[in-house]
Amino acid sequence: MTDILNRDDTAKLPAPPAEANEETWELRLYVAGQSAKSVAAFANLRALCERYLPGKYEIEIVDLLQKPQLARGDQIVAIPTLVRKLPEPIRKIVGDLSNTEKTLVGLQLRPRAW
């Protein structure tokens, strides 16, 4: 997982495995330094992924304080923002991910209640 964190170009990844269930979830978390919300979001995300997507997720953390120019690409306004790059379509979840239910719905790991 650590090598993924430092990877620059996610677009050149090999295609996900043929089995739909086995596809890799590519997640990117935008944070601003070590703020409480950012740390909480990362912790919540990792716990959630370990539980629901064990072994098939990659998390990239982008610190906008260090790379502010990256905010434009994914249209980041709020911090923290989790972007699901793969599987498509792109989804964004804003907030510290403290509500696991909502996060799962947002990531489309669980259908919406309505």
Added chain:
Amino acid sequence: MTDVARREEVARTNGHARQELAKSATGIQGLDEITGGGLPAGRPTLICGSAGCGKTLLSLEFLVRGATEFGENGVFLAFEETAEELSQNVRSLGFDLDQLIEDGKLVVDYVHVDRSEIDETGEYDLEGLFIRLADAIDHVGAKRVVLDTIESLFGGLSNDAILRSELRRLFRWLKERGVTAIITGERGEKSLTRQGLEEYVSDCVILLDHRVSGQLSTRRLRIVKYRGSTHGTNEYPFLIDQFGISVLPITSLGLEHGTTSERVSTGVAGLDAMLGGKGVYRASSILISGTAGTGKSTIAAHFAHAACRRGERCLYFAFEESPDQIVRNMRSVGIDLMPWVDQGLLKIQANRPSMYGLETHLTTMYREVQELGPKLVIMDPITSFLRSDGGTDAEAMLVRMIDFLKGGEITSVFNSLTRGGSALEQSEVGISSLIDTWLVVKEIEQQGERNRGLYVIKSRGMSHSEQIREFLITGEGSQLKDAYIGPGGVLTGSARLAQEAREEAAKLKRLEDIERKQRSLEHKRLALDAQIATLRLEFEAEEQEAQRMIAEEQRREERLDEDRAEMARSRKADPQPEKAQEPT
């Protein structure tokens, strides 16, 4: 505070000690005048208004002018349009955003928040937006920032409480960064903006408006508040055209214009005579009113002709006739305007009043006047404006126009068509107070004819004729004839001619009488002379006769003496010497 005092204050503020508020000039024509120098520097300004009222354009012009004219780079954070769209939209106004971006003077960042792809869970803040903005500001060293329209965030994110506290933080942050910011906001139902942004931006609020009245749209701008600074409080019409935005703060000119006592000819000798013999004051406003076909345009053309003959430039705004038509028609009454047009002394600008809104007319005229620099401006006629919207806006426009022209020492002539049936003086009550010299051309119907009578209702600052004079338009120009007062009022046309003939006959008769008297006197004198001559002749004849008789008598006496001496000699009686001795 009066306009004059305000302007002086502004001048003082801009001049040296900026004790008041530092201001950031917008470079937008007119806006800097009514804000007294620009937007508050280093503070956010809210510009609100309904869709399509020009918010984006105004804020973008603020940035472009800042970058091109004041050396202050800018950041445009667009929430509604992409950079490409913006760039295309303002290219028609002569703004080249791409070039400015390339030159590192401007950053346009498109911020897109799509609710359909965003879920929210837990705490968050807008630090991402702050970071983007800070990055953009640092990138070009921006002094000016526009957020257009930040309210879109409320559509993309649902947690209002977070948004509001973050917006408050954002505006505070902008102030701390010392950038002059414009935040645009959509007009709300009850409040100035939908999300009540005016709560957060309290330094300066400008409201834009786009109104349609009588099928003509007028854009207006009003400064709702400007903390720490005086400002024009009116609604000012503004215009978006190929030069960007122009606000028309002409009312702020006020009444400080100087006056001149120079007089200029009206071009009609008789009219000059009625106006104290010297014509009208330079830079005064002249209203010519009358019903259709009374020769208002002709008088206006005389004014133009006279001005051009003095070598002064003249601008003729025609709202009902084309330039060619005016030149042709005036030639038929002996006024040839063509040479002046060719020499560039006379410019005839023809527009339909209904073509566009009042503010566009005003700006167009304003611009034409500034370009040509005329000494005389004619508007023929102004009635269509007054009629188009009940008059109040048009009156305001004319006030601005008159103030503007007076400020430039320009004489102005306004023609006004009086509707048949309405009182001549009543119809122009709204603007008559602005007018220095008011001429009325009146139809006089008499003995099956319609003739024109001209009189001066008022003429400020000079003694003028109170008489109604007949106004004649001939092939050699216009003339003013003395009008006769008859039993039925003023005599004009053929009635005047008949009266003139009667007077001529009476005069002839008097002359004949005198001649006759002189002749009879001469006769008498001649008769007297003849009598005197006759008497003298008679006298001369008598005198001659008398002298002849006297001479005869003397001769007889001498002969008697000779005879007596002869006799004595023959008698030899007496000694010879004593001739006188009597015989014994």
